[in-house]
Amino acid sequence: MSAGFNGRGIWAIYKFEMARFKRTLVQSLVTPVITTSLYFVVFGSAIGSRITEVGGVSYGAFIVPGLIMLTLFTESLSNASFGIYFPKFTGTIYELLSAPVSSAEIMLGYVGAAATKSVLLGLVILATAALFVPLHVLHPLWMAGFLLLTAVNFSLFGFIIGIWARSFEQLQFIPMLIITPLTFLGGAFYSINMLPDVWRTVTLFNPVVYLISGFRWSFYGTADVQVGISTTLSLAFTAICLVSIAWIFRTGYRLKN
Amino acid sequence: MTSAPALEISGLGKTYAGGLQALRDVSLRIDSGEIFALLGPNGAGKTTLINIVCGIVTGTAGTVTAGGHDIVRESRAARRLIGLVPQELHTDAFESVWATVNFSRELFGLRPDTAVVEKLLRTLSLWEKRKDRIMTLSGGMKRRVMIAKALAHEPKILFLDEPTAGVDVELRRDMWQLVRGLRAQGVTIILTTHYIDEAEEMADRVGVINKGELILVEEKHTLMRKLGRRELTVQLQQSLSILPASLAGVPGLTLQASGAQLRYVFESHDENTDIPDLLQKLAASNIGYKDLHTGQSSLEDIFVDLVHRPVESRQ
Ligand SMILES: Nc1ncnc2c1ncn2[C@@H]1O[C@H](COP(=O)(O)OP(=O)(O)OP(=O)(O)O)[C@@H](O)[C@H]1O
Ligand SMILES: [Mg+2]
Secondary structure: OOOOOOHHHHHHHHHHHHHHHHHOHHHHHHHHHHHHHHHHHHHHHHHOOOOOEEOOEEHHHHHHHHHHHHHHHHHHHHHHHHHHHHHHHHOOHHHHHHOOOOHHHHHHHHHHHHHHHHHHHHHHHHHHHHHHOOOOOOOHHHHHHHHHHHHHHHHHHHHHHHHHOOOHHHHHHHHHHHHHHHHHOOOOOOOHHHOOHHHHHHHOOOHHHHHHHHHHHHHHOOOOOOHHHHHHHHHHHHHHHHHHHHHHHHHOOOOOO | OOOOOOEEEEEEEEEOOOOOEEEEEEEEEEOOOOEEEEEOOOOOOHHHHHHHHHOOOOOOEEEEEEOOEEOOOOHHHHHHHEEEEOOOOOOOOOOEHHHHHHHHHHHOOOOOOHHHHHHHHHHOOOHHHOOOEHHHOOHHHHHHHHHHHHHOOOOOEEEEEOOOOOOOHHHHHHHHHHHHHHHHOOOEEEEEOOOHHHHHHHOOEEEEEEOOEEEEEEEHHHHHHHHOEEEEEEEEOOOOOOOOHHHHOOOOEEEEHHHOEEEEEEEOOOOOOOHHHHHHHHHHOOOOEEEEEEEEOOHHHHHHHHHHOOHHHOO
């Protein structure tokens, strides 16, 4: 796309996506709130009665950052991937391709909207969690930073999946097959320091560990891995996604004939 | 305003990923304010051509400028000028008519303008439906919505890819009304259609594309004059069983309707038609006639003829 900037175009896409979310507002909010509450009942009460504390934090409070991350991952992925996949599926993508909006602008609209929704959901879950357990956030700015960065990262990743997918099955494939297991094995519900040495080492290859650990640190000041590594890894993830998207758009991969 | 043509296509080619060559070396210049009809059988490459110009498909050879702007290097400027109503109905099921048309306008970088959108919806008889979700509309109404979307950013060049396919008489008439109105405002219109009477009635120029090649571009009237055939039908007073010897040698002359009429076919660009000569011969052979009728072949006849004639025998 030639020089210039179509801010209105980005805003139009953003508003379009937010309107889509608004139409399904009730499901969008009720589902994660109920799921989170269930996690508290099952994990918090059942396991929490055996493990009372992890690193000086009550078990119920310990799992809150992990739960928020879990929602951020799945919601960002599904919203951003669906957002761009659907116009491909229905054919309405013709309008985006023929409009004076650059690929970067299209991406900003879709990823921006998906990330916004995820952050809002993350905050709703935080509020829900506060009903169950006493919460305190040690480093609120870092917390907000990790929340935003993770929402953006997984929305970018979702955007790539949405462009890559040729069917609804493919759209579900990566989130189900990769992200969910990685999240469950990524220390959302336990500290990896509780694992035997071998498994602890294996777990360190799971990038999700670093995201959850960093986020948890912003709450309680304790982490499984250094915060600096978490931050670096998150930013590296952003960079990888942006480079991939730039390549996709430059080649027209799976968007244009 | 400028002397740049609305559209300048040169050497355009497209080979799809599968290896199919959908366009070869197409060059075409369309002036501002023209109505240009692109005709051709299914699979000829009409949609491919339009999609390249609109940025939906990437061409594999050649260049295109719209209003003097290269569609690749100055894509923003080029695209702002262009509106597209695609062949297929693609709409957002859950959006309202009002929202989707306003979205189109903003997507093209224009300030929201409810007056423009309202006028558009009224013109297209969509105003009463503006709050309805698009999925609740009939097919014809959806097509109107797509036209409204294409016009929302007030384009200078409008592509209509088979706008009247599967459309009822009333909408068809409305559509042509609209096209005339747009032309009066100076909008250049490029349309494809399989209804040749439509092209015959509306277009200034006609292009015929076949198997990816633009085999002919001609001013409509010139085309009809050059390639059209005329025919003379003579109702005889008494039926003939065979042509008399004096007439048997005349090319293009046949006996029809069980010998009750003569049909004489000739190229309309032929200066020295032999009608007077023929009539004299009839008189000399004592063949009386009660009626004469002349006719001209339609654009449809010309088109069918062109597309089915082998390449060598053209021109
Ligand atoms: N995405 C694609 N991938 C591969 N081949 C394609 C693609 N789109 C079109 N074609 C082929 O290119 C050729 C031209 O197709 P196109 O849609 O441009 O024809 P058309 O003139 O618009 O036909 P119609 O009158 O049926 O709309 C056809 O042979 C078609 O099969
Ligand atoms: Mg077509």
